[in-house]
Amino acid sequence: MARYNHPEWHPLFAGYASGPTPLTTGSYGQLLYVTEFDGAPKIISEYFPEILEPAPPMLWSHAQGAEINGIGNPNEVRALTAPTFGEHLDDWNEIKISSS
Known part of the structure; x- marks a missing residue:
């Protein structure tokens, strides 16, 4: 989950979801x-x-x-479960860094 202070939808939350099966676990869906x-x-x-x-x-x-x-950088990021797939984990880490 990421929280943004969006100019129109403030506050705005982004939820990145994946699936429970072996082919989708760890990847964004x-x-x-x-x-x-x-x-x-x-x-x-x-x-x-x-x-x-x-x-x-x-x-x-x-x-x-x-x-x-025009979403900008998140104000807060909380991982319920981080992705495990290589590029998706890299992307998630970039989102976390941008909120720091």
């Missing part, structure tokens, strides 16, 4: 953006990784919901 509406967190956007592009930085394609632009 989705990027979900969440913000608060009426006192509760709501998913406002979904992105999928461009798996053929090298990372870092990981390139994401908009799938549905709000298009998030």
Whole structure:
């Protein structure tokens, strides 16, 4: 999870998700953006990784919901479980460094 102070959606949270199967564990599968509406967190956007592009930085394609632009650096990053796949772990480490 990463927290951003986005100019439009502040605060904005990014959740990087992977799957539970051996082929997806450790790799990014989705990027979900969440913000608060009426006192509760709501998913406002979904992105999928461009798996053929090298990372870092990981390139994401908009799938549905709000298009998030001008995100800047995160204010806080917390790993529930870090990715284990090489390039995805490198990308995650870059995200953590940019929040320092």
